[in-house]
Amino acid sequence: MTKQFRNIHIYLSLFFLPLALMYALSGILYIAGINQDFGATKQTYTLVQNIEKGQEVQALVEYLKSTQLKVPSNLEAKMNSKSGALEIGGVHYSASIKQNADSTWSVTTMERSLIGDMIMLHKAKAKWYFDILAIGFGLTLILLYISGLMITLFNIKKNRGIQIFTILAGIIISVIVGALSVC
Structure with missing residues (x-):
């Protein structure tokens, strides 16, 4: 035994x-x-474009491609409850779009570090x-x-x-x- x-x-x-x-x-x-954002590379861009409601993800992907930024593999959109932005991607790399008060759009990309990924797995x-x-x-x-x-x-x-x-x-x-x- x-x-x-x-x-x-x-x-x-x-x-x-x-x-x-x-x-x-x-x-x-x-x-x-x-926290999970330790060592993350976060970049924010301004997009001046008229985007119809429901077309935000398509406009985001087109912007990423046109500026030669990485397009996340997961294009399923979800609302980020903290920032209010529409987000695509995963834990390691994501891109988001959010309308500003002046009718421009903020496009943000974030790539987490290994430590950030580990903390997200832990949580x-x-x-x-x-x-x-x-x-x-x-x-x-x-x-x-x-x-x-x-x-x-x-x-x-x-x-x-x-x-x-x-x-x-x-x-x-x-x-x-x-x-x-x-x-």
């Missing part, structure tokens, strides 16, 4: 090691104040494929801790008191610090 827990522990931890490092790094950077703001891997990783963390406890508590009886004390200390400190942090 212990050998099975050990094998589960070893192979799941090896498989998810790259994801664990990515989550650790992007989480530390995000907590330190670095589950990319395509659903990575979300499935992330859920698998979360479930794996639960299995890793359960298998680690099984290996430790059932195989290493010599330091049982210290092991139980350490678990209880971790629980108590986590609850206290968590409660103090949300108050």
Whole structure:
């Protein structure tokens, strides 16, 4: 039984090691104040053109092509709730168009850095494929801790008191610090 827990522990931890490092790094950077726009290349252009309602995406794509700017692969438009602009593209590269008060249009392109992409993956703001891997990783963390406890508590009886004390200390400190942090 212990050998099975050990094998589960070893192979799941090896498989998810790259994801664990990515989550650790992007989480530390995000907590330190670095967000998804860190290192992003953002450019804004002014388009002076009369655009009929419903033709904004077509005008945006034509503008990008005529100025030899990169056209995003995903042309499905969505409204950006923060900026109010109509946006095409994905997490790594996007282009948007928004009408200004003076009837001109602002065209904005943004290309995120590797760190920005990692933070967007961490926040589950990319395509659903990575979300499935992330859920698998979360479930794996639960299995890793359960298998680690099984290996430790059932195989290493010599330091049982210290092991139980350490678990209880971790629980108590986590609850206290968590409660103090949300108050």
